[in-house]
Amino acid sequence: MTCQSSEAIEDERRASGSSSGICTVESDESRMASTMKDLRNTGWYWGGLTANGAREVLQDWCEGAFLLRDSSQRDFL
Incomplete structure (x- = not known):
C-alpha cells in the first residue's frame, strides 16, 4: 500500500484520461475498499475497538506493542 498526495492522484487521473464523475467515484470507492482490506490485514489495525x-488487548502484550483503532470522536475520520 502506498500513500499519495491529492496532486499525485489527480496527475494520474489526467494521464489515464479519467474525467471527474462516475468512473472517478467508482475508482475512489474501489481504492478505498482495497486500502481498508490491506489495513485490516496488517495485524495492528483493530477498527472499531x-x-x-x-x-x-495491550495489557497482555510486551512493552512497546501498539495497535491502531478507529476514533470514537465524531470530529475525526
Missing part, C-alpha cells in the same frame, strides 16, 4: 478494549 473501544479504548477499554484496546487496554485489555
Whole structure:
C-alpha cells in the first residue's frame, strides 16, 4: 500500500484520461475498499475497538506493542 498526495492522484487521473464523475467515484470507492482490506490485514489495525478494549488487548502484550483503532470522536475520520 502506498500513500499519495491529492496532486499525485489527480496527475494520474489526467494521464489515464479519467474525467471527474462516475468512473472517478467508482475508482475512489474501489481504492478505498482495497486500502481498508490491506489495513485490516496488517495485524495492528483493530477498527472499531473501544479504548477499554484496546487496554485489555495491550495489557497482555510486551512493552512497546501498539495497535491502531478507529476514533470514537465524531470530529475525526
